[in-house]
Amino acid sequence: MYQTVLTTRYLTSRVIPLIAVAAVALCVALVIVVVSVMSGFLNMLQSSGRTLMGDVIITYGISGIPHYDELISHFEKDSTVLSATPIVDGWGLLRMPYPDSEAKQSETVQVWGIEPTSFAKVTSFDEALQWKVPTENQRNWLLLDAITSNEEVLREQMSDTQWNDLVIIVNSASNSMKYETVSLWEDVQKLLDEVQWITLLEYDERLQNPDALLEQGLSLSQNGKAGIVTGLHVSEGNERQKDGTYQVILNDYWWLPRYEGTLTMLPVDSQGGVIEPESIILPFVNEFQSGVFMIDESRVFIPITIAQRLLHLDEAEIVDTDDPTIILGIDPARATSILIRSIKGIAAEELQVRIANMYDEFLASLPSDTLVFPPLRSAPGLTIHTWEEQQRRFTGPVEKERELMRTLFSIVYLVVAALILSIFWSIVFEKTRDIGILRSIGASRGSIVWIFLLYSLVIGIVGSGLGLLLGWFITKNINFIHSAMGNPPLGIAIGAFILTGFIAIYTILNSRRGLMLPIVLGSLGVIACGGVGALILFIRHIGGLVIWDASVYYFSVIPNQVDWPSSLVTVAGAVLFCLLGAVIPAAKAADTDPVKALRHE
């Protein structure tokens, strides 16, 4: 009972326990934040790999897999397969609509020809599309485009005055729309009669039906024509905001779905030689964001039939080499990869084995007079990989990094343990004389150890509890903190300088008394506050800090999910280290002769 009283007094009457609590809390928070971000990073990497490519991927180089439709139907008969989808992939050059001159910029893109419906079943393509409905501003741009494209038709239908009014509206709008929001929509509607207005709206489906924007993206088509969906970082018109959202520069002027692009690809023949490059003009129908920067900056989706045509992987006649007029048969269209997604609860490795078996079954089931066989499973270049194996290029280095971090963090844990141990060692050491007093009035050794056990338990639990809270708070708001660090508000700098002034005045007034502590503390306060203010000004001066650069890491946001299992282990570890840190010196002190302990200064 006396232990409780004494422990309470030890905890409440000194500064040291507060320092110990703060140290434990900071250590715990540090470990929680770093471990959470690190595990979140790996999880994001792994899950994004999965959502972008399904569970198992069959790939066969450049020449592709024929009869892929039958193969997919064969796979989908299996109860463990949710869906499968063919891919034709290759590299291409995409001519962008910008800049505003004849010489346009081109981007190197990784082209994926897909079947949108089945592709969305295997991956989360539908969720990744960036533009759901056009904003007011984007609708204005679409209307402006519709008016300029239909200039001649409108001119015929309009009276001179009406036309002149329209020209004035359109001119003033196109002059100012890059920089401000205008009321183009209302003005034009007022000016036109109903028939003209309907004609205008019918030009672009998205004007009348805002949902068409998403639908076009999902179907990779616009008004029955094939379209292209690009990664959000392919276009230089998209700018990441501090809050992680994206905005199109020049007030949506370079909003990609307004434009068309020219895609050029290089087909190769069966010997690997290059044939004439193939080009196609495709409207940009939408953009997507997978969250993996390396994908978002280079991948584009087009309908699989277009990709097959561009790469000469479409259906073709097989002719006799001696007499090209004799047609021997049909070479079926090919897909370079097939992505397969399993139903829930089936591991990718398990599916991989089943797919391999089914692939063999399929080959065996083909009639013997088939002209073109898919490659044998042993054929060089044919791979059946799980998404993890396929992603090894991305995840391999990160897994190594995680191992490194684990090793480093086991050292950090040791440092934390040593810190806690040394704090408690000094606390108990300082109390040696008290221990002697207690022993001299009859306290047993065990009861003395119990005092410090209680003491450290309270510090450990309060400290690691606060640390958990702090770690959770920082992790949850890490993206906000990151962007605030990147662009710290001027107000904080001003506040810091005002505080600096107050502390300086206070210190100068106090220094007259000649005491050292107020001078030292005041000077430190001035340096700290002034330093914070100066640092903020400096960061603002160099244009902000970017620690998490999306082009270096694969993701555009920092993972902000707390890794609870690791956090709880950390908390338990911190409490344990507190107990150990206190109980060892306490036991040592309790074993000291009371007389020696009493002489302790």
Place this chain on the structure above:
Amino acid sequence: MNSNNPIPILEGRHLKKTYHLGGAIVPVLLDASIEVHQGEWVTILGSSGSGKSTVLHLLGGLDRPDEGGGDVLFNGASVWSRSNRKINQYRNHEIGFVFQFYHLLPELSVLENTVLPSMIGGSGLRPSDAKDRGIHLLEQFGLEHRLAHRPRELSGGERQRVAIARALINEPSVLLADEPTGNLDEDTGNEILDVISQLHSDGLSVVLVTHNVEIASRGTKSVHLRHGQLEHPATMA
């Protein structure tokens, strides 16, 4: 005052104590014997470093004599052959210790310091009774207005009176005082000695260590510690 009782309440028999200080062996007590009878006030006189505090520590169960170096008997029963738990009880119940440097716990109030031994020992007193007894003792020593104060807010004399109150809380049989006035000015020291005198005249057995002959004269019996041995010149008064 009754020294005719055949069994001394506290007896040190042929005590030997050697200190090992950084490799050097320093024999402090060679063969020190002392008897304290019920109601006696024995003073141990000796110069600094002669080992008089060591005698007190051995008697009070704070320090152990050398292996085979005699024993301490309380009411005729060996102290140092007891278990650790019994020795803790002995320190807590039977002995009240007063130190030169008070040795109060700085984090506890005056009252809490006073009742601490009863809280440790579970002396059978209920906490509220222990508190009443503590208040009573402090009132007796003129500290009733200081109950909630911390030791650092008290003067040296006041602190020593708190230490005496703490020593008395479990109603010990013997009060062991180690230079209780050594850290006080003469007037304050005399006040403390008056307190001890009063306790002695109320029947408490006292062993007091001092190097001051004048203080030694206030006891009923005085022994000199010389060359590691206690010399018994005469029984006074």
